[in-house]
Amino acid sequence: MTVTEQLGRRVKEASRQLAALSSGKKNEALAAVADAIWARREEILAANAADIAAGREAGLREGLIDRLTLTEERVLGICEAVRKLIALEDPAGVIESGSVRPNGLRIEKVRVPIGAVGIIFESRPNVAADGAALCLKSGNAVLLRGGKEAIRSNTALVSVMRAAIAGCGLPEDSVLLVEDTSRQSANEMMKLHGVLDLLIPRGGAGLIRAVVENATVPVIETGVGNCHIYLEQTADPEMAERITVNAKTSRVSVCNAAESLLVDEGCAADLLPWVAKALMDRGVALRGCPKACALVPGMALADEEDYGTEYLDYVMSVKVVSGLDEAIAHIARYSTGHSEAIVTRDYAAAERFLNEVDSAAVYVNASTRFTDGGEFGLGAEIGISTQKLHARGPMGLAALTTCKYKVYGSGQIR
């Protein structure tokens, strides 16, 4: 048995004990975790400083160093996020439905924790605390495997959390870290079918692809968003500009940011130069089809690959389409199924877009940036699912539970 499998089995064992705990006990542990992280912040920050020093030595680029960095303020943010979970309703234990069958069997469908959850993430150490707290709240044990750049920070955070959890009488192995950050440990983790009940990759498209291709553990794909804004020909020009600029530029590095702009032929000549200027004024480089390039000086010619790219940067692809049909077909071909928006004043166009675009969130006259657990009112978010099984769109605590049928009989046979 590999070390990774041993760790997985310890988490699985802890998950059995966790599943039986009351919400009160789990909330007590969350409070203890938040207190402990704050109380031992010096230790955590020292470990983080060592990670940063090693990262600089290894020549990590500044963006990565920033994602890796913890400050006292960021640690406070982590503690506040953990504490916020306490007030949320515990999804485990809810009786969803039930009935008495004609033979007298009483069947209850209840929500229960999923069990042993694996999270594979990249350089942000706050995912270790975040992920552990969300799992704990919903009664799941978690095996964490972060990137090698953050190994000292993750080790410190997990050690602090484990001590706090154990101090409340919960199993220490409710949270466990894979300390081996080699590619092999990640691959071993993906194969722990029957040990881990769920695997969530949190990171870039490359990580998610590797997990989908290799995992035998059921996976939820999260967070890759090649999101589209479609300006239908009846769009209000001012609203078209406002929504496009917001969706592209309010935060370029997030999955709900827009990456591609589709404009109807019927309004492109009037609308596109204006919207394009607003984007370029904010530093966005545009790459468009020949028709779009003809309308906008300074727009580069897009190639096929551009339409399939999640830039996460000040870059946007642009295409002039002949109408709703072409827009829907283009989105079907290139979208990652995250979020798409239409700007229109036409009722039928809005309805068709909402019904026929096959994405987790479809918008009329609003920015795609709203696809988010907080904005959707879920209170907390473990990720945004771009697949269709189990959970789709922003995933709150309920997405970390499954159901179970309890059947109460009095001797029935079939």
Place this chain on the structure above:
Amino acid sequence: MTVTEQLGRRVKEASRQLAALSSGKKNEALAAVADAIWARREEILAANAADIAAGREAGLREGLIDRLTLTEERVLGICEAVRKLIALEDPAGVIESGSVRPNGLRIEKVRVPIGAVGIIFESRPNVAADGAALCLKSGNAVLLRGGKEAIRSNTALVSVMRAAIAGCGLPEDSVLLVEDTSRQSANEMMKLHGVLDLLIPRGGAGLIRAVVENATVPVIETGVGNCHIYLEQTADPEMAERITVNAKTSRVSVCNAAESLLVDEGCAADLLPWVAKALMDRGVALRGCPKACALVPGMALADEEDYGTEYLDYVMSVKVVSGLDEAIAHIARYSTGHSEAIVTRDYAAAERFLNEVDSAAVYVNASTRFTDGGEFGLGAEIGISTQKLHARGPMGLAALTTCKYKVYGSGQIR
């Protein structure tokens, strides 16, 4: 692009059109499918006879020949099963929840078809009709890939269904068959990530393992049941016998049949010889632990592998356990998470069993044989999920849908 991928893409394309159809239109197609299968039964039965002849020539064993065989009566059964779906509620389109956010955005969570579903099955041709009808009812298009023994029957059935569907104006590719029955076509199908939205293997443990290990398409594991009956020491003896005999022998080849019997030390001497005799009288071969063997003449000694085996036959493993803790631990180790039952008169034992046994269905004082879509009141069943994501336990039509968020704005940005 492989032929399998071309087929997958045709199904995906059809799924887009299917998703927009009304329940009335889908029900019309189901009626046409049932009518056509009955009207063209001679053709289907002739193809089936050719499969059977080829199977006999290839030396298939009688059990397999039986599963492969269609008769006029069985064809009528298929038609009736298709027709029964018409009366069921269409899960697609249901608005599950919704709210208006503080910024005025109105968010609706609606159920929508999953899209393109793949079903890989073995020798029973009725799965082709069944699977296609369940997918059609829920608005999904389906790519079927059956075993080579049934290829002529499946080809005939699918050709009849496609003609009936097209006759109603629905896309013909709503139902498509992979005619290549090589292992390669199955492997190609498992890798159609981004084309198929869901893959359901229907068959034995070997098929399911192969799919779990190789698929990049999200999978729902169904139907492997190493189900346990646990006779707690306060069990009513008559009920203990009745439930054990029913769970083991009422139909040995199904996934909800019991495969393993656990008996408390405290009641084993009184109860086990009696229950064992009842089982042996019905032809069940018992394989037990040394303590069980000492109590029952004629019981063979079980090895480690027996406890992990789904016999699907007149064989049962037996173990004397020291009490509830050992029973729960044994089940945690060997169960496939399908169905387990306790027979008891003790309230606390019943509660602990229900809460701590981590299976899709957990029973007190009833036979595991009730884990079934029909018995649970779902009206129809596409399989019994033994995994925890998306659906668990008997899967009805709703398990063939996912959700989508429709967001109605008036220009909101973030």
